[in-house]
Structure formats: C-alpha cells, structure tokens
Amino acid sequence: MSERPDAWPALVHEDLAPMVDYVNRVVQVAGKYTLDEPFEVGWGHIVLDVTPRGLSTPTFRQRGVAFRVHYRLLDGDVVIETDGESRRLSLAEGSVAAFYSAFCAAVSELGIRRPRTSLICEIPDAPPSFEDDQVVRTWDGDAARLMWEALSLAADGLEAWQAPFLGHRPRVGVMWGGFDLSATRFRARPATPTPGRPPFMQNAQLHSYLSVGFCFDNTKISDVDAPPIGMYAYIWPQPDGLEGRSWGVKGAAWYPEAGLVLLPWDTLRELPDPHRAIVDFGDAVYEAAVETAGWPTDVFVPRVDGWYVSRTPTAVLQTQCRQG
Incomplete structure (x- = not known):
C-alpha cells in the first residue's frame, strides 16, 4: 500500500451513502450463513474478508457441498462459488427483494440450502425482511x-x-x-x-x-x-x-x-x-x-517486517520476544 496521502481517496458521505446502504443490505443475505457456524467469541466468525475485488464470506461446508459467496464491488456482481459449479448474479439494477429471490434460486441450483432467515439487521428504518425491500436501486461503480x-x-x-x-x-x-x-x-x-x-x-x-x-x-x-x-x-x-x-x-x-x-x-x-x-x-x-x-502488557511479540523475520536467526527473535 502506498504511504502517499494522495493515494488515500477523498470520501464524501452524501455521495457514498446510497451505495453503502445498498451493499450493507445485500451482504447480509449470504452473511446469514455465518449464523450457523461455530460461535467465536465476540462474533468474530461472521466477518467478511476484504478481497482484491470486494468482500467475501468464509468458506462454508454444508452436507455434500463447500461454497463461498464473493460480493465483487469492482465488478458489480455476486459470485457463488462451489467445489463443482458457480453462479453469477448482477447487482446492476434491481431491488434487494429481487436479489434475494435470485440468490435463493441460484443456491438451490447449486445444492445449497437458502439462508435460514431473511430478516434485515442493524439498519435503521429498513424493512423487516429482504422480501419487503422493493426499492429499485442502481449500481454506482x-x-x-x-x-x-x-x-x-x-x-x-x-x-x-x-x-x-x-x-x-x-x-x-x-x-x-x-x-x-x-x-x-x-x-x-x-x-x-x-x-x-x-x-x-x-x-x-x-x-x-x-x-x-x-x-x-x-x-x-x-x-x-x-x-x-x-x-x-x-x-x-x-x-x-x-x-x-x-x-x-x-x-x-x-x-x-x-x-x-x-x-x-x-x-x-x-x-x-x-x-x-x-x-x-x-x-x-x-x-x-x-x-x-489494567490490560496486560506481556501479550506481544516484536512488530517486525516479514522479510526481516525471514533473515533473522531464530535465537535472535527468541531473545527479542523475551525482552518484549
């Protein structure tokens, strides 16, 4: 990542808000699958990874199929990828309700059960469920x-x-x-x-x-x-x-x-x-x-560059760790 300030874009809340609201709703569709995963303290297991093109769920494993869902922000689509096939859903234009319907149809074709709940969570003034969100939205690349x-x-x-x-x-x-x-x-x-x-x-x-x-x-x-x-x-x-x-x-x-x-x-x-x-x-x-x-201070290793570690003898690293 560049350290030049001009490489960090200006962000205007009013300009981004419609897309943030849209993406927030659609990522919840596949995000619901994480609710069936083994609970990690603080809900750490539910997070979406920031990928080179967007946001992705972890890999899920249902009976007979492994899959993940990739929300490709740079492509304006969603890719449902399994160990056998994949499906691509466009986000170009449509309602959250229409996307949810298309998503459920696609996962069914891939042998994946649909999410157990369609409730929209943590979004003020949102409709109760994906099926109720009928507002037509246009993708802003x-x-x-x-x-x-x-x-x-x-x-x-x-x-x-x-x-x-x-x-x-x-x-x-x-x-x-x-x-x-x-x-x-x-x-x-x-x-x-x-x-x-x-x-x-x-x-x-x-x-x-x-x-x-x-x-x-x-x-x-x-x-x-x-x-x-x-x-x-x-x-x-x-x-x-x-x-x-x-x-x-x-x-x-x-x-x-x-x-x-x-x-x-x-x-x-x-x-x-x-x-x-x-x-x-x-x-x-x-x-x-x-x-x-009173949080502990003895729960850290030295903060070093990865290449530095690769060329530093193990004994030196062990000494640094003991010294904090």
Whole structure:
C-alpha cells in the first residue's frame, strides 16, 4: 500500500451513502450463513474478508457441498462459488427483494440450502425482511470502487496493528450487520453485558475487549455530531479516565457521549503516513486500556517486517520476544 496521502481517496458521505446502504443490505443475505457456524467469541466468525475485488464470506461446508459467496464491488456482481459449479448474479439494477429471490434460486441450483432467515439487521428504518425491500436501486461503480479502496487501505493498517498481539483476535473483516470494518482484541476476563440489548449484542459483551475499526457512517454507532466517515475505537467495559488523553494521532478525539474515540477519514488521509497512523491510533487505544483498566502488557511479540523475520536467526527473535 502506498504511504502517499494522495493515494488515500477523498470520501464524501452524501455521495457514498446510497451505495453503502445498498451493499450493507445485500451482504447480509449470504452473511446469514455465518449464523450457523461455530460461535467465536465476540462474533468474530461472521466477518467478511476484504478481497482484491470486494468482500467475501468464509468458506462454508454444508452436507455434500463447500461454497463461498464473493460480493465483487469492482465488478458489480455476486459470485457463488462451489467445489463443482458457480453462479453469477448482477447487482446492476434491481431491488434487494429481487436479489434475494435470485440468490435463493441460484443456491438451490447449486445444492445449497437458502439462508435460514431473511430478516434485515442493524439498519435503521429498513424493512423487516429482504422480501419487503422493493426499492429499485442502481449500481454506482465509482462509489463502489471508493468503498473498496477505503476498506482495503483501512484493513491494511488494522492488520498491521493486530499482527504482534498474542491474545484472541478474530481476523480483520467487515461485520455484515453494522457494516463496519473491525479489528478486535480480547482479554480473558468475564464482563457483564448491557441489560436490555439484543442477545447477539450481549453475547459480544461477555468478555472484556477493545475494538478498533473503520466505518462509513459513525452516526450509526453514535448519536453525537461527529464526522461520519473514519476510524473508531472503544474499550469494553468502558473504564474511567479516558477524558483528556492523547490518542496517538493528531485529529483523533474522545467522544464521551458515544463512548468512542474517532479519527476522521479526511484527517487521516492528509497525514504523512496514514497507514502508520492507523497503527499508532490502535496502539494508543491499547495503551489507554493498560493504564485505565489494567490490560496486560506481556501479550506481544516484536512488530517486525516479514522479510526481516525471514533473515533473522531464530535465537535472535527468541531473545527479542523475551525482552518484549
């Protein structure tokens, strides 16, 4: 990934919002298959991978068939790929209801059962189900490419941030419900979920964790007046003492009403090294967890380049690990 700021595109919320809303709905169709997978702490098993062309589910295995679903943002289509055949569905124009119907027909032809539920989740003001979403939408290829570029750039930084952590950390990916790119670190300490929230949200709060991510609309996860597009972070359970801290990057700020640290995309892309800034932002959030909530400091290996590791004797690496 380039470190030049002009390689990080400008993102205008109003221009991207229709496509973000459309993609958020259609990725939930195949995303539902993850609900039948073995549960990973914090719902880490449900994330969609950011691929060279879009977003992809993990590989699923049903009786007699293995498959995955690839939402190709750069191509405006969806490819359902099995160990035998594949099907391609266009996203050029149509309703979510029409896509869902075509998807169910295609998977049936491939010997795959349809998703067990058609409920639309975590999208304010959305119809109850895919079948009810009859609004005709047109694919915007330029907006789709900007979405992919932003997700790929942010994922690159978040993966670098996660690399040295030894604790439980689901892979970096897009949560298909809220449609945010997430990198989460867990601490083996039970936590008490927020009462009154949906069961899946309470499941995610059964253990202490901190999350750093990217979102196209932070207003969905916060009710404060803040830049909608950019990086976010939070610590669960939220400790005291987060006010007045430095968050590693100029422009990152704590929003106490939302319980979030936010770093606007416009600020991030203008920094000398946005990739490094994401790593520094995440490190600052973890440091806050250490200092305010007693998170461990002995759960890291040295952060080094892969080629450096390949030419460094094992004994040297072992010494570095012992030294922290």
